[in-house]
Amino acid sequence: MKFSGFSRDLLTWYRRAARPLPWRREPSLYRTVVSEFMLQQTQVATVLPYFQRWMVEFPDFRVLAAAPEARVLKLWEGLGYYRRARHLHQLAKIVAAEPGRERTPEGWGELPGVGPYTAAAITSIAFSARAACVDGNVVRVLTRLTADESPYPDGVSAARVLTPLAEELLPAQAPGDHNQAMMELGATVCLRRNPCCLVCPVRSYCAGAGRGAPEAYPKIAPKKVERMEVTRVWCERRGSLLLHRTHPDSRRLADLHELPTAEQAGVKKGTGPLLARKKRRITRFDITESIHAAKPAAVRSGEGLVWVPWAELDAIALSGPHRRWIAELRRTGGPAMPRSARGKSEPLLR
Ligand code: ADE
Numbered sequence: 001m002k003f004s005g006f007s008r009d010l011l012t013w014y015r016r017a018a019r020p021l022p023w024r025r026e027p028s029l030y031r032t033v034v035s036e037f038m039l040q041q042t043q044v045a046t047v048l049p050y051f052q053r054w055m056v057e058f059p060d061f062r063v064l065a066a067a068p069e070a071r072v073l074k075l076w077e078g079l080g081y082y083r084r085a086r087h088l089h090q091l092a093k094i095v096a097a098e099p100g101r102e103r104t105p106e107g108w109g110e111l112p113g114v115g116p117y118t119a120a121a122i123t124s125i126a127f128s129a130r131a132a133c134v135d136g137n138v139v140r141v142l143t144r145l146t147a148d149e150s151p152y153p154d155g156v157s158a159a160r161v162l163t164p165l166a167e168e169l170l171p172a173q174a175p176g177d178h179n180q181a182m183m184e185l186g187a188t189v190c191l192r193r194n195p196c197c198l199v200c201p202v203r204s205y206c207a208g209a210g211r212g213a214p215e216a217y218p219k220i221a222p223k224k225v226e227r228m229e230v231t232r233v234w235c236e237r238r239g240s241l242l243l244h245r246t247h248p249d250s251r252r253l254a255d256l257h258e259l260p261t262a263e264q265a266g267v268k269k270g271t272g273p274l275l276a277r278k279k280r281r282i283t284r285f286d287i288t289e290s291i292h293a294a295k296p297a298a299v300r301s302g303e304g305l306v307w308v309p310w311a312e313l314d315a316i317a318l319s320g321p322h323r324r325w326i327a328e329l330r331r332t333g334g335p336a337m338p339r340s341a342r343g344k345s346e347p348l349l350r
Contacts, residue, residue, distance in 0.1 A: 003168070003205060005205075006205050007170070007178050008171075009201050009202055009204075009205075010178065010181045010182070010185065010201060010202055011171075011174065011177055011178060012201070013181070013185075013201030013202075014177060014180065014181035014184055014185075017184075017188075018181070018184050019044070019184070019188070021035075021048075022035075022048070022052065022055075023051065024180070027126070028126075029122075030059075030060050031055070032121070032122055032125045032126045033088070033091070033122055033126075034051065034054060034055070034058075034088065035047070035051060036118050036121045036122055036125075037084050037085075037087070037088045037113060037118070038050055038051060038054075038079060038084070040084055040117075040118065041080075041081055042079060042080070042081075044187065046079070047079070050075070050076070050078075050079055053075060054075055057071075058072075058075070058092075061092045061095045061096040061099075062092075062096045062099075064088070064092035064096075065089075065092040065093040065095075065096035065097075067089070069086065069089060069255065070316075070317065072086075072088075072089045073255055074315075074316075074317045076317075077256075077317050077319075077323070078320035078323070079320075080320065082255075082256055082317075084113055086112075086113075086255075087112040087113025087114075088112075088113060090112040091111045091112050091114070094111060094112075095111075103123075104123070104129075105120060105129050106119075108122055108123055116163075117133055117134065117135050117159070119131065120133045120134075120179065121133045121179060124175040124178075124179050125176035125179065125180065126176070128174070128175055128176055129175065130170055130172065130175050131170075131175070132163060132166035132167045132170050132179065133166070133179040133182070133183065134159040134162055134163050134166045135159065135183065135186075136155050136159075136186075137182070137183050137185075137186025137190075138159075138166060138182045138183065138186055139155060139158045139162055139218050139220075140186050140190055140192065140217070140218055141182055141186050141190045142162045142165055142166060143158070143217040143218035144190060144195075144206055144207075144208030144209065144214045144217045145202070145205060145208065146165070146207055147208045147210075147211055147217065148217060148218065148219070149219065150219065151219045151220075152218060152219065153220075154223075158218055169182075185200070185201075185202070189201075190214070192215075193215065195209075195214050197209045197214060223284045224284060225284055225285070225286050226284060226285050226286070227286050227287075227288070228285050228288070229287075229288050229290070230261055230287060230288070230289045230290070231261060231269045231270055231289075231290050231292060232258075232259040232260065232262070232289055232291045233259065233260050233261070233262055233264075233265040233267050233272075233292060233294045234259060234272075234275055234291050234292065234294065234329065235260075235265065235267075235294045235295070235298075235299055236296075237307060239309055239310060240307035240308055240309045240310070241307070241308055241310065241313070241326070242259075242260060242265065242296075242299060242305060242306075242307055242308075243257040243258065243259060243260065243305075243306055243307075243308050243316075244257065244258055244259070244261070244264045244265075244304050244305055244306075245257050245304045245305075245306050246258065247303075247304065255317065256317050256318065256319050257306070257308070257316050257317060257318045257319070257322070258318070258319050258322045259291060259322055259325070259326070260302075260305060262292070264302055264304065264305065265294065265299045265300070265305065266299060266300025266301070266302050267294045267298050267299060267300075270292055271292065271294070271298070272292040272293040272294045272295070272298070273292065273293050274291070274292055275291045275292065275293055275329055276290075276291045276325060276328070276329060277289070277290050277291075278291070278321070278325060280321060291325065291329070313326070
């Protein structure tokens with residue numbers, strides 16, 4: 001057996017070297033579920049303060065299930081991919097309604113927001129189920145381990161093809177620790193660039209390191225990047241700022257507020273003075289967003305438009321970059337910024 005001893009050596013290292021993350025220090029089903037949702041597409045360092053705040057306000061499934069959705073989104077604000085927060089909230093309602101019910105990995109996979117990776121992570125960590133987790137980090141470890149020359153069209157297909165190998169490596173004892181050790185190795189040793197092979201606990205098993213070219217793996221086709229231009233509107237009226245509240249069913253930003261696009265505000269593109277130009281990358285899109293000032297009279301009514309008084313801005317859920325842009329524009333004085341906040345939020349512009 002080429003890999004006999006692999007998991008033993010990996011686990012010995014993990015138990016000595018793993019970062020003492022809060023969901024590892026005091027594990028529970030709830031903490032495992034929350035951490036796995038937050039860690040989807042997000043790095044550990046970003047998640048840590050969110051996880052701590054979340055546990056103070058929503059200490060278990062029952063409290064989370066009873067919380068208003070606006071509060072759940074507010075605590076998620078800045079983590080991005082907001083559908084995760086809504087799914088986690090729905091999941092908490094389902095689990096809290098049947099507290100004693102046991103679920104198989106397949107059963108967990110049927111809950112909102114739980115894909116194969118998250119189902120394997122939750123059930124292996126919380127119930128010692130023999131289910132292998134394969135995310136981007138684990139794909140990197142496995143393809144290096146076997147010097148896998150196969151070209152993969154994307155990470156998802158690589159994960160699918162590599163799952164049998166991940167299962168082969170999985171021990172009967174402590175599969176949850178083994179899965180976390182694979183993630184930890186990918187996150188701290190088997191890095192995308194400049195992997196630390198000299199301190200790797202499983203280097204003796206690694207064909208990629210043996211060939212002196214671990215960075216050559218995995219062979220995944222680069223994502224095609226698409227450029228996008230978005231024009232946004234900055235419009236103030238009597239101590240309120242015009243925002244757009246995304247439809248609750250939206251994939252990316254359900255129920256979250258943003259500066260409206262010109263289309264949402266019914267304003268002709270790029271007419272008012274340019275206040276700021278911002279670039280960001282969301283998934284495979286390179287987006288340039290231009291923020292132009294508009295007069296209230298230029299705005300036409302539209303679904304989801306809301307006037308939010310300055311004093312209420314902190315209380316609503318705003319997408320992270322938009323909160324930064326708004327603060328920056330107020331600070332650096334885009335158009336004249338009122339000092340005081342007056343009036344109540346008007347639900348819809350009419
Ligand atoms: N990424 C996904 N799940 C994780 C976990 N349990 N620990 C660290 N990183 C992770």
